[in-house]
Amino acid sequence: MEKSFIEWFRESSPYIHRFRGKTFVIAFDGRLILEGRLHSFVQDIALLNSLGIHTVIVYGAKLQIKKKMEEMGLGAFNKHPIIDEKLIEIIKEVVGAVRIDIEAALSMGVANSPMEKAKVKVSSGNFIVAKPIGVIDGVDYRFMGSVRSIDRDAVYKHIELGEVVLLSPIGYSITGEVFSIPYTDIALHASTLLKSNKLIFMVDSMGLLDDKNELIRELALDEAEQYLAEYAHNMTEEMRGILGLCIDACRGGVRRAHIINQTIEGALLKELFTRDGIGTMIASDTYAYIRSAKHSDIGGILRLIRPMEEKGVLIKRYREELENNISKFYVFEKDNVIVACGMLIPYEEDRTAEVGCLVVDPIDQNRGTGQRFLSYIEKQAKQRGFKRIFALSTQAIHWFQQQGYLLSTYDELPLKKKKAYNIKRGSKVLVKNL
Ligand SMILES: CC(C)(COP(=O)(O)OP(=O)(O)OC[C@H]1O[C@@H](n2cnc3c(N)ncnc32)[C@H](O)[C@@H]1OP(=O)(O)O)[C@@H](O)C(=O)NCCC(=O)NCCS
Structure with a gap:
């Protein structure tokens, strides 16, 4: 383009x-x-x-x-x-x-x-x-x-x-x-x-x-x-x-x-x-790498997620919410620019994790960035002892399926997530065993 x-x-x-x-x-x-x-x-x-x-x-x-x-x-x-x-x-x-x-x-x-x-x-x-x-x-x-x-x-x-x-x-x-x-x-x-x-x-x-x-x-x-x-x-x-x-x-x-x-x-x-x-x-230096997010990344994360929220792809998150949850975020940085972000949300009692707020900068899409980033997040989840990972999606369902996720149902969600689930959004539940 x-x-x-x-x-x-x-x-x-x-x-x-x-x-x-x-x-x-x-x-x-x-x-x-x-x-x-x-x-x-x-x-x-x-x-x-x-x-x-x-x-x-x-x-x-x-x-x-x-x-x-x-x-x-x-x-x-x-x-x-x-x-x-x-x-x-x-x-x-x-x-x-x-x-x-x-x-x-x-x-x-x-x-x-x-x-x-x-x-x-x-x-x-x-x-x-x-x-x-x-x-x-x-x-x-x-x-x-x-x-x-x-x-x-x-x-x-x-x-x-x-x-x-x-x-x-x-x-x-x-x-x-x-x-x-x-x-x-x-x-x-x-x-x-x-x-x-x-x-x-x-x-x-x-x-x-x-x-x-x-x-x-x-x-x-x-x-x-x-x-x-x-x-x-x-x-x-x-x-x-x-x-x-x-x-x-x-x-x-x-x-x-x-x-x-x-x-x-x-x-x-x-x-x-x-x-x-x-x-x-x-x-010779590492040009692109994935790491845990810091408070100073919030501007970069907002730049990625705001357009998606406006399109209704992601639910709206306020800056304060991001600040309180920054330790759950990972970012993919290229040349000091954040090109992807995503959250790993734990549900310890169910030994399940959620991948959320996953966005790849449109300029970087279709180059394997999403796949690399998601598999990094999955690896982190596995290392932390989670047995399953799930995502809720309205517009990237096939993409998650391509990454090995299976369509599942609301019933499979951790109890805490069920309580927060917005039925009106009609998000599909996608699950992968780790
Ligand atoms: C979904 C998303 C994370 C994928 O990231 P990406 O870096 O473009 O993906 P990759 O480069 O790893 O994969 C590209 C492949 O996935 C396909 N793809 C990309 N987005 C897709 C979507 N929304 N639905 C179905 N397939 C999709 C591409 O056509 C391409 O297929 P090909 O390999 O057969 O050509 C990215 O498109 C994005 O940020 N979308 C907007 C936000 C969103 O929907 N997030 C998920 C909800 S949590």
Whole structure:
């Protein structure tokens, strides 16, 4: 469902606030430029910059180098080429030209756009110290290098001045030689050395897919490792590499790594400023979790239940009632936002519990949140020694049946509940043995 502007703006505001002063490393290969998406990408970068986000851009230019070699009749650019004197000269020329294109776009690309008055200063320079990858299995890769170090202080100085730092897929050795370095290697080192909040890879496909070929929106770090172990054979080499780098980055202190589809217009903004994003996020911290509610959650709970009360799906509960019963509530929190709430109401004498006031934020529905949340509540009930759990529902009857609940009758309710049962509502009784 397409969101209205107001919904979108409201959803994005907590992120705007949270991201100010944070460092994001954004990496992409040359395709984004070759396919004509540089201008819109630059507008998004200008917007991030104006929101006080420290931005480091890392670009690759492999496709441009390949093109140049074909034009020069030099044949194909291998996957792991030996970079001799001639090739490094071509790489220097092409990488330099791409850098100039990006700088030019950042300098003028915001004119005639919503970001027209936003000035973006770009810094690029000798931030990366390279070392040769050397001789592997008897093959000397000559000017193919890897990152030895990054001048962190210099990068910090520029980003703190509000400049966008642009890192080329090239580094200089302490002996003054130039080495070609994969942009992915630079992105990983930059993000871990700068302890960036995010590392974002802009790729040409959706993020990671599950068994049903559906996009996986988020993975905890250990889930990402498990995914790589299980699905490696189904992934392209590029995606395997990028997922591996995301895992390494998260292990190295980056809070979240994202894999997003650069071919989607506004991909960066959609990923960063909507709760579910459009790609896959790997989180080193726990991104979504369920916990007991606190008094400070009452505002978030009311936001979820009020619309349901107005529709007659839930019975009205006054704020005071919520405050008195807050210890019975659980909440499902994602990125500091409460996306689901529910109550576990005990009837100790009947060794029965009720699940009540269960609501999933409409934006989050149909993604398994309700199922995950309900099974957590059931687990809590079981741990507390309850033998049965029931729910009263008027509009989610089939949903509860899908979760293993059986239609039952008023007679099966605990005595205390029978007394409070509102016959006029005609709620159905659904029961599950634990
Ligand atoms: C009922 C509710 C909690 C389900 O949460 P959810 O996160 O959307 O559910 P899940 O993602 O786990 O399950 C989605 C599946 O349930 C189905 N479903 C969702 N709501 C349903 C409903 N009210 N009735 C029947 N099926 C429903 C979806 O069609 C989907 O089916 P599929 O897997 O076959 O495609 C949520 O829709 C909600 O908050 N509803 C309003 C409040 C309410 O009715 N609460 C229950 C009374 S206590």
